[in-house]
Amino acid sequence: MNTRQLTEYAQQLRVDSVRAAAAAHSGHPTSSMSAADLMAVLLAHHFRYDFERPQHPAGDRFVLSKGHATPLLYAAYKAVGAINETELMTYRKLGSRLEGHPTPQRLPWVETATGSLGQGLPVGVGIALAGKRLDRTGYRVWVLCGDSELAEGSIWEAAEHAGYEHLDNLVVIVDVNRLGQRGPTRHGHSLEAYARRFQAFDWHTIEIDGHDVDAIDRAYGEALSTSGQPTVILARTLKGKGVESVQDREGLHGKPLPEPDEAIAELGGVRDLHIEVQPPPAARMLHAVRTGHLELPRYEIGEEVATRDAYGKALAALGAARGDIVALDGEVSDSTRSEFFAKEHPDRFFECYIAEQQMVATAVGMAARGWVPYASTFAAFFTRAHDFVRMASVSGSGLNLVGSHAGVAIGQDGPSQMGLEDLAMFRSLHGSTVLYPCDANQTAKLVGAMAGLDGIRYLRTSRGAGPVIYSPTEEFPIGGSKVLKAGDHDRLTLVAAGVTVHEALAAAEALEAEGISARVIDLYSVKPVDRRTLREAAERTGCLVTVEDHREEGGLGDAVLDAFLDGRPVPRLVRLAVRNMPGSATPAEQLHTAGIDAESIAASARLLVEHAVVP
Template sequence: MDERDYRFLCDLAAQLRVDSVRASAAADSGHPTSSMSAAELMAVLLARHLRLDPRDPANPANDHLIFSKGHASPLLYSMVKAAGVVTDDELLTFRRHGSRLEGHPTPRLPFVDVATGSLGFGLPVGVGLALTGRKLDRLPYHVWVLCGDSELAEGSIWEAFEHAGHEGLTNLTVIVDVNRLGQRGPTRHGWDLSAYARRISAFGWHTIEIDGHDPGEIDYALADARGARRRPTAVLARTSKGYGVSEVEDREGKHGKPIKDPEQAIIELGGPRDLTVDVRPPTGPRDPYDFVATGTLDLPAYEMGEKVATRQAFGEALAALGAACGDVVALDGEVADSTKLDAFAKAHPERFFECYIAEQQMVAAAIGMQARGWRPYAATFAAFLTRAYDFVRMAAISRADLCLVGSHAGVSIGEDGPSQMGLEDLAAFRAVHGSTVLYPCDANQTARLVADMAGLGGIRYLRTTRGGTPVVYGADERFPIGGSKVLRTGGQATIVAAGITVHEALAAADDLLDEDGIAVTVIDAYSVKPIDVERLRIAAADTGGIVTVEDHWPEGGLGDAVLAALATSPVPVVKLAVSALPGSATPQEQLEDAGIDRHAIRLAVQDLVKRATG
């Protein structure tokens, strides 16, 4: 690097600082000091090492840059201004109503793959993108992730370090902005770069310790990272928060606040500049790899009356979908033999990703893959998906298209006990913005819904059952999203069930209530969200009362979905759900103890009919 280049990079870094100050001042909010510490790091990356075409955000060969420290968004927006993606006028709309330049980055802005701001999220997604580049797209793009030192306290960061090191992701570089100060005070290791280096290198990473305000050292480190072999690289950069402005530099209590005197700060930084950067476009191949697929979906078919676990049907159906569609991929949390995802692994090993018992990394990797246009299905026990719930929330904010599958749901799993029972999942996924929540009761229904999920948008969640259940639908039956199925028709009450409780409801209607002379309607509400509002309202009007039954806690599940649908319908609704903490017992004993078996349904319907008739 000659003196002219060095001077340009110093001036560009100063411009990024000035623009970060200006944007935050215009908004009267934001995180300028967190942006200022990383200005040289991003100036050198933007001007010398990032490979993307600003005129073509969809170019598959573009590098990827993730601001895991998403609160440093003023710095990102200053970079895209320097690259000509946004104007100075738009820069000053930061955080305003309707602006693309939100408080934390979202994909509304070109070149932003995912929303960030929940610390510990960006690096795991970067691992997913790097895996995609190497194993799916098979393109030479590089993934750059800017992390703050505070977020290195997050467990998800270390899941990412472990996974990337294990995979040897040479196409991944994390740049850690070690500015010593977090939100409320000093970080755990302060400026001790060697403390970070020892930990990260233990996970198989190449580490480089530098002065994060020296463009020459930064340039060398980033070049070394791009040329690394066999290992991902972590650049550990010592910086000062609020660098260049005496009012805030390395001072506690300045986090997340605009600078009090922005005009003086701009003067101290050398004044405004109007530098532009011609970002280097990628020069390598741009066509992602295309896996061979038949284009014809041949789903498994099951005979009516046979007993098949819906988890088994999920695995077999996904393997069939993978044969038909080359863009379908699968991720496992080291339970593929239980979720039955192993059927896909055996059929399509190049598109199967073992993430081990690291559910946050599993979900984040899937988010990274979908950002490049792949269609991921990630599966584990329903109970364990709760560990990754924040990442699911961030996926929704990222406008991600993601299929998640939770097996071993509810008390019906039996003897394993409550630690293995997903009893919160329906509520959790119903609460996710724009989500679809599906709960099939038999194998043919499961197979069809697994295939249909692929064509939906947003977060899709499918709940499967551990034990075998009777096949009640033919293989040619269709199950529209937002629909339901009426399995029995009667005028005295309606039973609404899903999954395992559909079979208990049918047994109650056919074997027990028939003895009582009570004719009931049984609705299979396989689409929990969106729920079939119209059919529920018709059933409520026709029968005068509803009993819901679910293998889930009472809060937020099927019963509450039905109540919401019937909010304007003045009919009684009785909710049967798991209300007491389960122990170990057989599946049927669990259903009985929870009060959601056929006998409990019979008693609830009897009571409802009795009250209705006076």
């Protein structure tokens, strides 16, 4: 295809970007126009893909990291015949697949939801890592970034990881159009400034004029021939390219062109050219999933076992039974115990070092390729990656995330290491599952169950050893709970999860000695919560005490309260949680100071029963 044809394709992409945004009365046409030449050459000469079979095992992957440039993406879909003219004009309208920022939930050609800048490249690294070490079918990963998002720290976590892993199947195209939302970017049109940064992470860098289609074509060819290094193509472009009234001008970000008809005429008018994309080569299926009998670890009642240990051993067992399980960790595998998986399945274990955003992004990328990731770190450190988890939820990604060292029960390390907000964070995600086991057999069963769930699944584990209270044959359905103690004369119910289950049982024993019978519920499924059991307990006892090694806001107590928001009477409720700012102390001292140990639970129960109105 010659220079003139490529230029015509690019002009069509610009025109259709202008048209789509004008029809929607919103959008980002100028950010799309700057990258039109880059997209046209990629599709026409270098991208290998089957739009009728988007999951083809050898098909290249494309990630629009500058997710606001959807007019360009959808114009490209029209040019290759994936969508038609009518659908293009539904851009940003109610019920349309063509949203303001792309999501794989709506469109099968989208790898991951983007729009929170700085995330497309990290996920692209995850996809490329899957291609290099797992799938091995030779596909390339192409990521189109904007220059503004290169200010995000997650970009450089991704850059370092890609360089370290020698991901020569990854090509990043940076649309350096100089203008951000409110004005010039930090480095403007200085391609050299960006090149120095990527070179520091061992990338092959290419600097070009992003509107010279022949230079773009040569750069893509050079990227494909580069081995041992990822490649970044730094393309100098002009925002709003081709329309004099908006080209390289400030104040037009995120706005349709003021005179779209005149702009379309200036660009040469509407075209209906078809871009023929090269098909991918023949390839085997991505991965044959080896499925065998799952032999979970078994523990005897009365043993002292940390739930983090049970997690690691259960994950290793799951990896032996299923060939699609992969594990990732943030350089704390000796603490989270994912090291058990790493020792047994080193080819499916991925060390992400202390880069939690990149760890979650890598998991998202691998999930997009059909793998089932389990990613673990300290519960406290998932807060750093929360935006990646939020966007994974938008993507409909299937992730298993495991936070260890939760709560004040970790002891002397102090508050910086204590996950005290994690339950709230994960409960707030759309369609998430949140689990908090209290013993080793329960943990093992839940680890196995997580693999078959959809959406974001979070498991909270504990550092210290605790007694095994369940038989290895006990089942723990998602959305369920376990009533550990109940009687006909119960005067209140203690609701706990994780480490506080053992404290609640001890408190119930102390209360029993005083003639106060208390029901005890192990609410291991924090979301979805067992509403039926909680409502029955409220009806039978009238009083509930929730106790959690977590902040008061958003955790177990709120999950219990949600069971009574359907209009029925709310029971008398006391919520025990961590309200202080912990320091360093032993686990027992921490629980007592926070008011969530057996003694504190019993004291609160006595007061509650004393003031309860007996019918």
